[in-house]
Amino acid sequence: MEKVTVSKKAPLKVLMFFTSIILGIAWAARGSFGHEQGAFWAGAVGTLALVAVTNRKDWLQKAPVLVALGGLGWAVGGMMSYGVVLSYAKGNDFVNVFYGLSSIALLGALYGFLGGGFFALGLESNENNKPKWAALISEMFVGGFLFWGLFIYQLEWLMTPPRSELWAAVLGAAIAMAWHFYRHKFYKALRVAAFTAIGAGFGFSFGNFILVAGGASGLSYNFWNIMEFLIGFCGGLGMTYAVVTQEWPRSAKVSQKSNWFALVIVVLVIPLINFAETFTDKKLGKIAAIAGIENVEGFITANQIVGLVIIAVTTLAAIYFWNKYKRNREKLGSSVIPWFTFGLSGFYIVFVIIVNGLYFRGFPIGDSVTLYFPLLFIACLLRFVIRNKKVVFGTKKGNKLSLNNFLLSVAVLLIILAIIALVIINTVGVDTATKRFV
Numbered sequence: 001m002e003k004v005t006v007s008k009k010a011p012l013k014v015l016m017f018f019t020s021i022i023l024g025i026a027w028a029a030r031g032s033f034g035h036e037q038g039a040f041w042a043g044a045v046g047t048l049a050l051v052a053v054t055n056r057k058d059w060l061q062k063a064p065v066l067v068a069l070g071g072l073g074w075a076v077g078g079m080m081s082y083g084v085v086l087s088y089a090k091g092n093d094f095v096n097v098f099y100g101l102s103s104i105a106l107l108g109a110l111y112g113f114l115g116g117g118f119f120a121l122g123l124e125s126n127e128n129n130k131p132k133w134a135a136l137i138s139e140m141f142v143g144g145f146l147f148w149g150l151f152i153y154q155l156e157w158l159m160t161p162p163r164s165e166l167w168a169a170v171l172g173a174a175i176a177m178a179w180h181f182y183r184h185k186f187y188k189a190l191r192v193a194a195f196t197a198i199g200a201g202f203g204f205s206f207g208n209f210i211l212v213a214g215g216a217s218g219l220s221y222n223f224w225n226i227m228e229f230l231i232g233f234c235g236g237l238g239m240t241y242a243v244v245t246q247e248w249p250r251s252a253k254v255s256q257k258s259n260w261f262a263l264v265i266v267v268l269v270i271p272l273i274n275f276a277e278t279f280t281d282k283k284l285g286k287i288a289a290i291a292g293i294e295n296v297e298g299f300i301t302a303n304q305i306v307g308l309v310i311i312a313v314t315t316l317a318a319i320y321f322w323n324k325y326k327r328n329r330e331k332l333g334s335s336v337i338p339w340f341t342f343g344l345s346g347f348y349i350v351f352v353i354i355v356n357g358l359y360f361r362g363f364p365i366g367d368s369v370t371l372y373f374p375l376l377f378i379a380c381l382l383r384f385v386i387r388n389k390k391v392v393f394g395t396k397k398g399n400k401l402s403l404n405n406f407l408l409s410v411a412v413l414l415i416i417l418a419i420i421a422l423v424i425i426n427t428v429g430v431d432t433a434t435k436r437f438v
Contacts, residue, residue, distance in 0.1 A: 048337070084163055085296075
């Protein structure tokens with residue numbers, strides 16, 4: 001008699017930590033690139049991790065499109081400025097500190113809402129209810145423009161002076177997206193967006209607390225990078241939880257042209273933009289000066305060639321494997337997509353090493369980049385643990401987002417931030433006018 005093999009259920013916590021570690025690393029690496037293109041790359045890597053770990057055939061069939069959507073959603077928030085807002089948490093009065101933590105939570109939530117929302121809309125798209133992308137983008141643009149004009153030019157609610165106040169435009173776009181999801185009954189995508197927003201908002205604000213506490217400790221460490229890691233890590237926790245704990249209809253197929261276009265955007269276009277913005281003569285020249293390189297021009301050229309070669313190899317490898325295994329979905333899910341997740345993460349980290357000149361000064365424990373590889377190894381172990389286990393969706397009753405539960409989550413988050421504010425002003429807080437922390 002033939003033996004029947006029963007797949008064990010993949011633990012939700014392992015799924016959550018796998019995605020969150022990958023997204024956390026990517027968002028920390030994003031600190032070396034910045035702006036929309038850096039956020040796109042980080043969001044794409046984190047989204048790819050979630051597609052890989054859930055291993056659903058209908059999602060794997062359009063993995064490049066889903067990854068590009070996730071990257072695009074996280075990229076929208078890249079236009080926001082937050083450096084000035086972080087300084088409020090260094091104060092010694094409750095109102096300023098709480099305001100700073102709440103503002104940072106809002107900015108993190110906007111990153112997560114748009115990132116989780118765009119990605120989940122691709123998941124929920126089915127034959128009976130396909131997204132109206134033109135309408136959605138138009139509504140988001142109009143909403144962003146109206147909120148930006150109202151808050152900044154009419155009410156003059158300036159959060160980040162003298163820097164860009166585009167947080168108001170992103171807020172308007174997020175509200176327009178939420179309203180669009182609700183009207184067109186994309187309740188699952190709305191739930192994912194909300195949970196990702198709560199996670200990323202908490203991660204960013206708690207990371208701000210770590211930044212302040214770390215600065216007060218006197219330790220020489222890149223606590224800023226820990227804050228960046230936490231927005232991705234906590235956002236990944238919320239996004240994965242929301243995806244796995246609800247049932248999904250069979251996702252609509254996309255054309256191969258769409259997949260190829262999205263793949264090229266993710267592995268070639270975005271890396272090239274990041275390359276152009278970071279592998280500059282000025283930045284590489286500073287590394288050469290620190291390392292004592294005499295032939296500065298030759299050093300710059302060599303590093304730029306290495307960067308371009310890495311992009312070319314990654315692009316060719318991605319095209320080769322996607323073309324070879326696009327008809328063999330089992331192997332695609334079990335090997336190609338997971339390993340491509342680690343490959344794209346490693347690719348991102350190597351770029352960070354080059355643009356920061358770490359191969360000259362080594363990998364000291366005090367440098368946060370040193371932790372990227374151990375964290376990536378932990379993610380590999382988590383993937384190994386669940387490699388033959390089945391992901392069971394819908395472990396929670398109800399797929400529609402409850403407004404009461406969402407508002408309760410926001411209230412709990414604000415209470416936590418109030419407690420953190422009290423801790424700061426009674427332990428490590430200082431008057432920002434002293435400029436003790438930079």
